[in-house]
Amino acid sequence: MNLQDLQWGLMMMVVGMGTVFALLALLMVVLMGIGRLDRKRPHLPPPPAHEAAPAEATPTVHIVADGLDEDQVAAITVAVMTHAEHRRRLAAPETRAHAPGSQLFASRWLAVGRGRESSPFPRERR
Amino acid sequence: MNDQLATLRAKRQQALEGGGPSRVEAQHAKGKLTARERLSILCDEASFQELGALATHHTTDFGMGEHRYPGDGIITGFGKIQGRRVAVYAQDFTVLGGSFSEVQSNKISRIQDLAIEAGIPLIGLNDSGGARVQEGVRSLAAYGEVFVRNVKASGVIPQISLIMGPCAGGAVYSPALTDVTIMVNGTANMFLTGPEIIRTVTGESVTVEELGGAWVHNATSGVAQVIADDEQHALSLTKSLLAYLPQNNTEDPPALEPYDPPERMDEALNDIIPADDHVPYDMRELLGLVFDHDSIFELHKEWAGNALVGFARLGGMSVGFIANQPTVISGCLDINASDKIARHITLCDQFNIPLITFVDCPGYLPGVEQEYNGVIRHGAKIIYAYCQATVPKISVVTRKAMGGSYVALSSKQMNNDVAFAWPSAQIAVMGAEGAARLLNRRAIEAAKDPVAEEARFVAEYKEMFYNPYQAADVGQIDEVIEPRETRPRLIRALEVLRTKVTQTIAKKHGLFPV
Structure with a gap:
């Protein structure tokens, strides 16, 4: 290896690294530009509404659905909730975790154990 | 045709x-x-x-x-x-x-x-x-x-x-x-x-x-x-x-899908016990805060008001409750209350309904009439019923648990499964004033200032026994809990105990103290 080869190698290293860094810098500029373009403009607060005097406000009825007004919807809601609570008090089928007597959680342990509690005399084996 | x-x-x-x-x-x-x-x-x-x-x-x-x-x-x-x-x-x-x-x-x-x-x-x-x-x-x-x-x-x-x-x-x-x-x-x-x-x-x-x-x-x-x-x-x-009863004695009552959060802790429970021992509070209000919303079905509501019995729900599960009512003769047990409680324990036990007992009882009602009418015989019914019951039994001492009433109302020796107590619990053989006269009468009489001496002894007695910690220390109370924790604690205990079975001794039947 002579001095000329060493210079050539150093030059290639500088050119290569310079190219890479130059491209990275270009990429950074491009990305920043895209980011700036995508950034939303902050919404300005709407101009303050012209506040009407309370005396001038007119009562409005909001139609909610199917021709029912808010009072009707409220009355129906209360009726449905009351009915649901009544059904729950009666343990109606739709409120139960499982059918009565199904003992879904129960194990053989419980079935056998309760049987022994009810009739503790052991059955004779024949 | x-x-x-x-x-x-x-x-x-x-x-x-x-x-x-x-x-x-x-x-x-x-x-x-x-x-x-x-x-x-x-x-x-x-x-x-x-x-x-x-x-x-x-x-x-x-x-x-x-x-x-x-x-x-x-x-x-x-x-x-x-x-x-x-x-x-x-x-x-x-x-x-x-x-x-x-x-x-x-x-x-x-x-x-x-x-x-x-x-x-x-x-x-x-x-x-x-x-x-x-x-x-x-x-x-x-x-x-x-x-x-x-x-x-x-x-x-x-x-x-x-x-x-x-x-x-x-x-x-x-x-x-x-x-x-x-x-x-x-x-x-x-x-x-x-x-x-x-x-x-x-x-x-x-x-x-x-x-x-x-x-x-x-x-x-x-x-x-x-x-x-x-x-x-x-x-x-x-x-x-x-809705609270099963079809027969081998089955369980209908369980509802939980509609009230099991982990609900009502802060009002922490303030429900008055600071003064002599001030009553409404046990019905307490029950309403612990059990599922709008689930209480009371029996014997108008009779023997010093005790409350009935059915309620915890996490959708049917339970029977027994409680003393401090607003009526301070929640003392008397003949009618004993009959009422014993009957309800037996009713729940025969249909596999777990029992929750809330204790605030200063003792049995003293009186000649009570003794003449057989308060001993009637009081024994509670003990017999609790001891005989094989369903899950959980007790919560909210305030007073004095003397025989502590033992009778679902204490550990009555085959109780889990015993909770609030920090306001007072578990003692008798009240402080009575104990002062019984134990220190001579010292009080001999003192220069008998009133001050009695007050000193009462304060000492209260400090020693008017808390749940001595009972917890000897294992009579499983856990001292914050009042607001009562609901989740009861539900967790029930979840474990709902498959409880016990071994009973073969016999024709016992002699219920009627």
């Missing part, structure tokens, strides 16, 4: 008409429904299946041959309540005053036998003027047939009696043998001997309502457990009550 069908339809129609339009009108005029109207309200729509609709008596004495009605004054059969099968019978007052006959007995006995075999609840709607005198001893024997089956069914299937009219003489024993009796205010009455006989024998003048009205038996005698405003209310209460 058409003629045969026509005959059947005519007989059926006759059975449906009961005692006829005039009698039905008279029944309505009294504010009462007919038996069929009651059944139509009680049972799910089109679910009632009648049996014995055409049965009729064969008595000809005293002109009875001319008074034959299909069904003979009682309707029996099967139906459904919220989809659950039940057996029901309803006495029809429009037919011969609902008088109890041999045929009535046969029909009721038949439905009782079928209910026991099918393992389904039995509901009886009582509205009868009494035994059918024209049948003589046969109508008396008829009562016995029903009683023996009431006892056979006891502890096997839930039996609920509704008193919706008169129920006199021997007829009263059938409701008394059932699990729960519901009376309609104003129209229902129960008594062994009527006002006329009482006036003749003892000279006492009393009206039917004063003698055996719904309020008398709900608030004074304790014969009935529930009072209803009217018949529809009574039928609605029956359906609500059934």
Whole structure:
């Protein structure tokens, strides 16, 4: 290896690294530009509404659905909730975790154990 | 075939008409429904299946041959309540005053036998003027047939009696043998001997309502457990009550999908106990904060108010509760409260309903009258019932747990499974003032300032015993908890204990201290 080869190698290293860094810098500029373009403009607060005097406000009825007004919807809601609570008090089928007597959680342990509690005399084996 | 069908339809129609339009009108005029109207309200729509609709008596004495009605004054059969099968019978007052006959007995006995075999609840709607005198001893024997089956069914299937009219003489024993009796205010009455006989024998003048009205038996005698405003209310209460009970003694009560958060901690519980020991608080308010929202069904609400018993739900599961009520004679146990508690423990135990006991009891009510009337014997019922019960038992000491009442009310030695106490608990043999006089009387009398000496001893005693920590130290209390934690703690304990089974000793039966 002579001095000329060493210079050539150093030059290639500088050119290569310079190219890479130059491209990275270009990429950074491009990305920043895209980011700036995508950034939303902050919404300005709407101009303050012209506040009407309370005396001038007119009562409005909001139609909610199917021709029912808010009072009707409220009355129906209360009726449905009351009915649901009544059904729950009666343990109606739709409120139960499982059918009565199904003992879904129960194990053989419980079935056998309760049987022994009810009739503790052991059955004779024949 | 058409003629045969026509005959059947005519007989059926006759059975449906009961005692006829005039009698039905008279029944309505009294504010009462007919038996069929009651059944139509009680049972799910089109679910009632009648049996014995055409049965009729064969008595000809005293002109009875001319008074034959299909069904003979009682309707029996099967139906459904919220989809659950039940057996029901309803006495029809429009037919011969609902008088109890041999045929009535046969029909009721038949439905009782079928209910026991099918393992389904039995509901009886009582509205009868009494035994059918024209049948003589046969109508008396008829009562016995029903009683023996009431006892056979006891502890096997839930039996609920509704008193919706008169129920006199021997007829009263059938409701008394059932699990729960519901009376309609104003129209229902129960008594062994009527006002006329009482006036003749003892000279006492009393009206039917004063003698055996719904309020008398709900608030004074304790014969009935529930009072209803009217018949529809009574039928609605029956359906609500059934929601807490299983179909039979091998099954569990209906469990609901949890609708109240199990982890709910109500901060109000931390402030519910007054700082002053002598200031009462309402136990009903406490129960309302612990149990699932709007789930409490109280029994014996008007009787022995110093104790509260009933059913409620925790995490959707049916539980029975027992509690002292500090607002009534400080929550002391007396004869009636002991009977009330012991009965409820037995009721819950026979139908696999866990027991939750809230203790705030300064002891047994002192008094000559209590002792003379056997408070020892009655108090022993609580101990017997708790010790005998095999269902999960959890206790919460909220404030006072003094002396024998601590032991009796679901202490560890009563086979209690889990014992909680609030920091406000006071677990001691006796109250501080009594202990001061008992232990330090001489020292107090000899002191220069007896009042100050007594106060000093009382303060010392309270510091030592008026807390739950000594009891927790010796293992009598499993855990001292914040009041607001009570609900989640109870639910977690129940989740573990719901598969609890115990070994019982084989025996015919014990001697319940009646």
